[in-house]
Amino acid sequence: MNYKKSRRFLEGLERPTIVYHKDADGVCSASLIQEAISGTAVPNDGPGIQLSDGLMESLKDSESVVFLDIPVDQLSVTEELKKKVFVLDHHPPERNLTSSNILHQNPRFENPDDYLPASYLVYKLLEDPKGIAWKAGVGVVGDHGVEDCQDLLEIVAEENPDIIGGKSYTYNEMKDSKLGMIADMIEASKVVEGLDGIKKSQEIMKNAVEPNDIFKTELKDFYEIYIKELEKEKTTFEEEAEYFPETDSYLYEIRSNYSLVSDLATNMSNEKPESVIIVYQKESYGMKISGRCQNGREDVSQILKKSIGRHGSGGGHPEAAGGFVKRNKEDIVLERFREILEGIS
Numbered sequence: 001m002n003y004k005k006s007r008r009f010l011e012g013l014e015r016p017t018i019v020y021h022k023d024a025d026g027v028c029s030a031s032l033i034q035e036a037i038s039g040t041a042v043p044n045d046g047p048g049i050q051l052s053d054g055l056m057e058s059l060k061d062s063e064s065v066v067f068l069d070i071p072v073d074q075l076s077v078t079e080e081l082k083k084k085v086f087v088l089d090h091h092p093p094e095r096n097l098t099s100s101n102i103l104h105q106n107p108r109f110e111n112p113d114d115y116l117p118a119s120y121l122v123y124k125l126l127e128d129p130k131g132i133a134w135k136a137g138v139g140v141v142g143d144h145g146v147e148d149c150q151d152l153l154e155i156v157a158e159e160n161p162d163i164i165g166g167k168s169y170t171y172n173e174m175k176d177s178k179l180g181m182i183a184d185m186i187e188a189s190k191v192v193e194g195l196d197g198i199k200k201s202q203e204i205m206k207n208a209v210e211p212n213d214i215f216k217t218e219l220k221d222f223y224e225i226y227i228k229e230l231e232k233e234k235t236t237f238e239e240e241a242e243y244f245p246e247t248d249s250y251l252y253e254i255r256s257n258y259s260l261v262s263d264l265a266t267n268m269s270n271e272k273p274e275s276v277i278i279v280y281q282k283e284s285y286g287m288k289i290s291g292r293c294q295n296g297r298e299d300v301s302q303i304l305k306k307s308i309g310r311h312g313s314g315g316g317h318p319e320a321a322g323g324f325v326k327r328n329k330e331d332i333v334l335e336r337f338r339e340i341l342e343g344i345s
């Protein structure tokens with residue numbers, strides 16, 4: 001990572017459109033970069049890391065583009081855009097996009113094992129930032145990046161001693177701090193209002209002067225709705241999930257208006273770390289699935305891959321994985337899940 005070079009490149013961009021990942025790290029990194037450059041921020045709006053055709057079209061009219069927290073090296077967007085582009089990312093890179101008009105920065109080019117969320121990287125490239133380390137801290141906690149970002153958390157503690165006390169900044173402490181709560185509120189904004197919620201979160205983060213400002217905004221309402229809905233689903237899970245004693249596994253359908261698959265799966269797995277938890281939710285365009293087995297007894301990433309097969313896509317980590325099933329293939333895949341969870345395959 002060359003912070004100075006990044007800053008100079010950014011300062012040379014004409015009216016950039018800033019495209020950020022639709023999560024807490026993306027939201028926070030976009031809010032921070034607006035301290036250095038004036039540009040319009042928009043979330044990436046396709047499924048997963050993809051950009052919609054509409055967004056691609058609008059970027060073609062923009063003079064330059066900044067991508068934050070999005071592994072665009074896995075896509076062909078920079079080739080299609082043919083303009084000045086700055087890419088700041090921290091996902092494992094597949095290729096280096098740097099060329100005469102593109103600067104691609106990723107700390108993993110030098111140190112593949114570094115885990116430095118985009119918010120941390122943007123904070124580092126700012127010139128003499130004051131009182132805003134907490135905004136980077138929110139992105140870092142949202143991305144579970146606490147371990148490698150201790151220096152940032154020390155600055156947060158100096159600038160806002162009330163929001164993180166103590167001397168060691170472990171993930172468990174941070175997720176229960178106000179930083180973690182704000183990260184959850186941003187997640188809640190997405191669950192409750194989708195991309196509109198994410199856009200509101202970004203506006204709110206950009207304008208906030210101190211952490212306590214956030215707790216007086218609409219984000220608080222999103223969070224309350226989200227917690228209520230999640231609690232409701234947890235209760236229904238206990239009553240209605242299909243249980244497979246042979247493999248100590250649960251299969252459960254969410255019927256909420258909100259997209260809660262991964263959050264419910266994580267919550268239930270925290271309560272049943274030895275069980276396999278598979279949660280799915282049908283949408284108009286297909287079915288989302290999350291799998292968890294926190295103690296690693298079973299590899300849920302493999303279970304998802306085997307069940308979904310060619311009817312969609314699935315993968316992730318052995319303890320936590322996600323997937324998607326194409327429309328009209330839901331029942332085939334669910335039957336496959338039942339076979340595997342009954343232990344007969």
Ligand SMILES: [Mn+2]
Nearest residue numbers: 025069118143
């Ligand atoms: Mn990130």
